[in-house]
Amino acid sequence: MxxxxxxxxxxxxxxxxxxxxxxxxxxxxxxxxxxxxxxxLLHSGGRYVVKDPESAVECIQENLLLRRAAPGVIEETGGLFVAIDDEDLAYREAFLEGCRRAGVPAEEIPPDLARRLEPGLTESVRAAVRVPDAVIxxxxxxxxxxxxxxxxxxxxxxxxxxxxxxxxxxxxxxxxxxxxxxxxxxxxxxxxxxxxxxxxxxxxxxxxxxxxxVQPSAGVMVALAARLNQRVINRMRPPGDGDIIVPQRATSIIGTTSWNVESGDRIPVPPDHVRRMIEEGAKLLPAVREAPVLAAFAAARPLVxxxxxxxxxxxxxxxxxxxxxxxxxxxxxxxxxxxxxxxxxxxxxxxxxxxxxxxxxxxxxxxxxxxxxxxxxxxxxxx
Ligand SMILES: Cc1cc2nc3c(=O)[nH]c(=O)nc-3n(C[C@H](O)[C@H](O)[C@H](O)COP(=O)(O)OP(=O)(O)OC[C@H]3O[C@@H](n4cnc5c(N)ncnc54)[C@H](O)[C@@H]3O)c2cc1C
The missing domain is CATH 3.50.50.60 (FAD/NAD(P)-binding domain)
Structure with a gap:
């Protein structure tokens, strides 16, 4: 190996x-x-239910198996998909239907309950769905x-x-x-x-x-020196830049961008990507704008x-x-x-x-x- x-x-x-x-x-x-x-992120599959349903099915099945095999490396945070504008709201039906088809447990909850669970969420929450995301x-x-x-x-x-x-x-x-x-x-x-x-x-x-x-595809993540959320917060829309905030230990990590690179070595962290993460993250959790940045880092997905x-x-x-x-x-x-x-x-x-x-x-x-x-x-x- x-x-x-x-x-x-x-x-x-x-x-x-x-x-x-x-x-x-x-x-x-x-x-x-x-x-x-x-x-x-231990994916629930929610992120892929519309665009890549096969991956979504694999994610939810493996998510459940891994929780049983290695509970000591998983924090069972749960996750929320939230719609914060009209465009997100227009995605809601397809998202819920995708979850049903892929077998991803999804429970729609009222926006005010979402804000009680996650007090840092923006007041603009229009719809919220709970999924079994977790943190590894x-x-x-x-x-x-x-x-x-x-x-x-x-x-x-x-x-x-x-x-x-x-x-x-x-x-x-x-x-x-x-x-x-x-x-x-x-x-x-x-x-x-x-x-x-x-x-x-x-x-x-x-x-x-x-x-x-193999096409290495890089992504930038920004770790804040504050844990602003207790659940994984996802934007309810097709995967895009800065649409997930993962709470890990004492940090909240905003991700990610996506661009092709030659190899996994010496990946740059473009400052405009960091700014974009903070801008997009702050749309979900406004406190992102004031939180100190602990680190900004990048890694490359080995995509086919x-x-x-x-x-x-x-x-x-x-x-x-x-x-x-x-x-x-x-x-x-x-x-x-x-x-x-x-x-x-x-x-x-x-x-x-x-x-x-x-x-x-x-x-x-x-x-x-x-x-x-x-x-x-x-x-x-x-x-
Ligand atoms: C920005 C970003 C965010 C992601 N977030 C998530 C997430 O939240 N949840 C999730 O499930 N997945 C996520 N992924 C995807 C996931 O990280 C990758 O699919 C996975 O880590 C790939 O694992 P790997 O073992 O194939 O590659 P790697 O982890 O890169 O392992 C390859 C290993 O090979 C070694 N190696 C290289 N050359 C040699 C050599 N010549 N001799 C010996 N060893 C060598 C390297 O040192 C390395 O340790 C993310 C990916 C990226 C880029």
Whole structure:
């Protein structure tokens, strides 16, 4: 497994729980890529019910499973979708119908009740709907998956970037990774190598001489030095800039923007994006305007490339598994796209394919298995 973000960690857990010998190599610390810098929303699916109903169905199903598997990394805040102008109000019917179709529990409540629950909300609230959004600690979730994988025999190598993927006679042979902690090269042989390198998946695929259509799509988030809301507040309209405020620990995080970038490294935080987040956020919670900014940061979604001209919002939030056997690298697979919320499902699909390749008949067990707590993750000596 190359990469220990939410995708790689969930796959390692699934494979190890089926008794498959698994090693994970990660260039930094676990969750040091996009996963550790995302908005931390455990999606109810509400955000996708109109535009991407398939993702909405996946989100609500995985939301419920993850609450059971890892309650210790989830804060059950709940979420509200609020309409604050005529345009939002015109979206209300489609939104409620989308929730019904996707199976996202949605309860419409009077605007004054919404304001009693969230006193910071603007007086302009015209409609409000409750959904089961929640807040995840993505770092702890990844460590929980990896700790559980370790308990089932997996080995995890943080600070060990993969430098080469050797393909011989049309089949993946081994990977070479640089163990930066012990200053040595590791040669890991495996019949199947999975590229779960997120926005760097294209670069890792190139090491094996194959291509993968990943389009990194960046987003800026602004964390305020104040927790202004207790529930996730979403604007009731098609996904756009600055339409979610997630309460995480002592902060409220406003997100996000969306534009295409070359890679997940050194993503700039354009000042106009920060201003836009504050402007849009203040339309929902007016106190946003006065709250001090704790941090502004950016991360890149590893989206499946399609229309290169778009800003990334038109690309699917779904995921795809690429089997590079057809590109002359049998045993090499890439996983691109998805969300932290749907990582378990992605892992199930990938692990089913791995089992097929290895001729192993083991059913997926991750729907029922509880995860170990994050602090059971065993670091190697030195990292
Ligand atoms: C702005 C923003 C907000 C988001 N908000 C949410 C949200 O609220 N809820 C949600 O569910 N999803 C959210 N997402 C989506 C979610 O964060 C991503 O889909 C998910 O984190 C991708 O995980 P990953 O494991 O595929 O990639 P990553 O987390 O990037 O993991 C890839 C890993 O591969 C490693 N790697 C790269 N190259 C190598 C190499 N050569 N050798 C070894 N390791 C390597 C990297 O260090 C990295 O740790 C958001 C995304 C963005 C950009």
């Amino acid at each position: 190359i990469g220990a973000g939410s995708t790689g960690a969930a796959i390692a857990h699934d494979l190890a729980s089926r008794g498959i010998r698994t090693a994970v190599v990660e260039r930094g610390e676990p969750a040091s890529g996009t996963t550790g810098r995302n908005h931390a 600690d993505p770092y702890r979730l990844v460590l929980s998956w990896l700790a559980t994988a370790q308990a089932n025999g997996a080995e995890v190598f943080p600070f060990t970037p993969v430098e080469a993927v050797e393909v011989r006679a049309g089949r993946v042979a081994h990977v070479v990774a640089h163990d930066l902690v012990h200053r040595r090269r590791l040669r890991l042989e495996a019949p199947v190598v999975i590229n779960a390198a997120g926005p760097w998946a294209g670069r890792v695929a190139a090491l094996a001489g194959v291509e993968v259509p 490339a399609g229309n290169k001209e778009s800003d990334g919002r038109e690309l699917s939030r779904g995921f795809q598994v690429f089997d590079h056997g057809r590109d002359g690298a049998e045993g090499f697979m890439s996983v691109v796209g998805g969300k932290t919320t749907t990582s378990r499902l992605m892992a199930e699909i990938v692990a089913d394919r791995v089992c097929e390749k290895l001729g192993v008949q083991q059913e997926c067990r991750t729907r029922e298995l509880a995860l170990l707590p994050f602090h059971r993750f065993r670091w190697r000596e030195g990292g």
